[in-house]
Amino acid sequence: xxxxxxILSGLRTGFLYLLLFAFLTPFLLIIMNSFKTTQQFFESPLxxxxxxxxxxxxxAFDNMDFMQGFMNSLIITGISVTIIIIFSAxxxxxxxxxxxxxxxxxxxxxxxxxxxxxxxxxxPMVMLYGNMGLLNTKLTLLFMYLGFGVPFGVFTFHGFIKGxxxxxxxxxxxxxxxxxxxxFSIVLPLLKPVFVTLxxxxxxxxxxxxxxxxxxxxxxxxxxxPLSTYTFFSSYSVDYxxxxxxxxxxxxPVLIIYLFLQKQIIKGITEGALK
Amino acid sequence: xxxxLSLKNAGTFLVxxxxxxxxxxxxxxxxxxxxxxxxxTNWDVRTGDSSLIGFTNYLExxxxxxxxxxxxxxxxxxxxxxxxxxxxxxxxxxxxxxGGRGEQWLRTGxxxxxxxxxxxxxxxxxxxxxxxxxxxxxxxxxxxxxTSWLTNTGTAFWALIIATAWQLVGYxxxxxxxxFTGVPNDVLxxxxxxxxxxxxxxxxxxLPLTVPAIVICIFISLSRSFLTYDINLALTKGGPFNSTxxxxxxxVQKAFLSNQYxxxxxxxxxxxAVVAIIALTQSYLLKKLEVEx
Numbered sequence: 231x232x233x234x235x236x237i238l239s240g241l242r243t244g245f246l247y248l249l250l251f252a253f254l255t256p257f258l259l260i261i262m263n264s265f266k267t268t269q270q271f272f273e274s275p276l277x278x279x280x281x282x283x284x285x286x287x288x289x290a291f292d293n294m295d296f297m298q299g300f301m302n303s304l305i306i307t308g309i310s311v312t313i314i315i316i317f318s319a320x321x322x323x324x325x326x327x328x329x330x331x332x333x334x335x336x337x338x339x340x341x342x343x344x345x346x347x348x349x350x351x352x353x354p355m356v357m358l359y360g361n362m363g364l365l366n367t368k369l370t371l372l373f374m375y376l377g378f379g380v381p382f383g384v385f386t387f388h389g390f391i392k393g394x395x396x397x398x399x400x401x402x403x404x405x406x407x408x409x410x411x412x413x414f415s416i417v418l419p420l421l422k423p424v425f426v427t428l429x430x431x432x433x434x435x436x437x438x439x440x441x442x443x444x445x446x447x448x449x450x451x452x453x454x455x456p457l458s459t460y461t462f463f464s465s466y467s468v469d470y471x472x473x474x475x476x477x478x479x480x481x482x483p484v485l486i487i488y489l490f491l492q493k494q495i496i497k498g499i500t501e502g503a504l505k
Numbered sequence: 506x507x508x509x510l511s512l513k514n515a516g517t518f519l520v521x522x523x524x525x526x527x528x529x530x531x532x533x534x535x536x537x538x539x540x541x542x543x544x545x546t547n548w549d550v551r552t553g554d555s556s557l558i559g560f561t562n563y564l565e566x567x568x569x570x571x572x573x574x575x576x577x578x579x580x581x582x583x584x585x586x587x588x589x590x591x592x593x594x595x596x597x598x599x600x601x602x603x604g605g606r607g608e609q610w611l612r613t614g615x616x617x618x619x620x621x622x623x624x625x626x627x628x629x630x631x632x633x634x635x636x637x638x639x640x641x642x643x644x645x646x647x648x649x650x651x652t653s654w655l656t657n658t659g660t661a662f663w664a665l666i667i668a669t670a671w672q673l674v675g676y677x678x679x680x681x682x683x684x685f686t687g688v689p690n691d692v693l694x695x696x697x698x699x700x701x702x703x704x705x706x707x708x709x710x711x712l713p714l715t716v717p718a719i720v721i722c723i724f725i726s727l728s729r730s731f732l733t734y735d736i737n738l739a740l741t742k743g744g745p746f747n748s749t750x751x752x753x754x755x756x757v758q759k760a761f762l763s764n765q766y767x768x769x770x771x772x773x774x775x776x777x778a779v780v781a782i783i784a785l786t787q788s789y790l791l792k793k794l795e796v797e798x
């Protein structure tokens with residue numbers, strides 16, 4: 231009975247790994263073929279590469295201006311995620327601790343806005359910011375990510391801060407600490423679990439975003455990685471081998487983060503969705 | 506704590522709320538209002554002229570056969586994507602919440618497509634559909650793959666669904682797993698003592714108790730697939746002959762390439778209304794099925 235059950239569960243696990251293998255075949259095919267020449271890829275896309283050469287990677291690296299796209303993406307993602315987290319934590323705190331009418335109005339508006347698709351906002355946004363001559367700078371894009379990221383950030387921090395007993399801050403106030411100082415030295419350190427959740431969700435969102443940067447950043451030297459990938463594919467559309475190397479290179483940075491943070495990422499998604 | 510907002514503590518409001526509320530208002534509230542206004546004008550980008558024209562833009566939206574066709578195309582695409590992604594995610598999650606060995610690894614693996622943005626994902630599948638599958642078709646004589654799926658409207662439609670669902674499955678799986686872990690163990694044990702089979706446990710216990718997770722998953726997959734843009738752009742570019750343009754793709758083209766901001770915005774508002782109605786109806790209907798554990 232017991233042995234039977236063990237065999238059965240072994241079979242099931244084996245089947246699941248097989249399923250996963252099939253599920254990830256698209257990745258495997260792209261990796262395999264990124265080491266071949268385009269000619270070899272056309273002739274036998276399913277065979278293993280006979281030699282491992284990085285020529286395609288070098289050519290993709292140069293032709294898609296990988297470094298520039300990577301740096302732009304890094305700067306934009308890094309700064310926007312940081313400001314989203316800090317400012318939403320502060321606003322979340324304000325909304326929980328001060329029951330002013332303005333606060334509840336803005337909190338309500340932020341909640342409601344989360345149901346609003348970006349598509350309803352993009353045309354007037356491009357129009358307004360274009361008229362003011364504010365397009366085509368990273369600063370505008372950062373500001374927009376802050377505006378779009380804040381509702382979910384505030385909502386998440388709000389839920390968490392509600393659970394923190396006020397007494398902790400009260401004693402600090404009695405000793406004459408200012409609100410700002412109390413927030414940064416007492417409340418902020420307690421918010422670490424929420425940081426990780428937001429960090430993960432916002433990094434995945436902003437790093438991979440295509441539509442917003444494509445509308446805001448117009449000059450080639452501003453391009454983020456998804457924009458470089460797009461240009462690269464539109465201009466080299468028949469030379470598949472370097473294209474596949476380019477795809478792999480754009481995936482690698484997130485993959486590295488994932489390998490380090492996988493537990494938190496999965497936890498982040500769960501908490502982000504269930505709230 | 507419950508002090509009234511006054512000049513004295515207005516500073517607190519500005520310091521703590523200022524930056525985020527300002528950005529939120531400038532990026533969300535004002536564009537939303539301007540956007541609604543825009544749908545009632547015939548704003549022209551080149552001349553900057555604009556005057557109120559009432560509901561003309563909306564009438565144009567409903568008279569535009571191409572947009573209506575694409576909206577219908579989008580609805581079909583959303584329906585199949587949501588069903589396929591959720592069914593797969595549900596059963597994979599079910600198989601991965603038994604505490605078996607290697608579960609963590611399997612979960613990690615199924616989630617990986619979510620690390621990839623829509624553009625990269627679209628090109629990845631484009632390479633497969635336009636090169637690898639036709640190769641297989643030619644080599645083994647499989648008729649299904651003889652020509653690239655992307656050159657035919659019907660098959661390009663399924664290519665879009667496969668690529669989107671492939672990404673969504675891992676994300677939804679995570680949420681379903683969280684839902685399943687919330688099903689109390691004693692209920693499951695009691696059922697197995699009473700001799701309930703696997704299927705009836707799923708149908709009578711797990712399904713009703715995970716309704717909240719199902720509501721969330723359907724909502725997420727609905728709103729994500731309704732707004733698909735970059736997968737569409739990278740995979741089919743709307744082709745062949747604009748037959749696979751999803752609603753968002755159409756709106757972007759209309760507004761930014763043919764400069765019809767007013768009509769484009771009216772289409773966006775209509776799309777938003779469609780999404781909202783469907784999402785609210787589904788969560789209302791499903792919530793009725795919810796039970797207390």
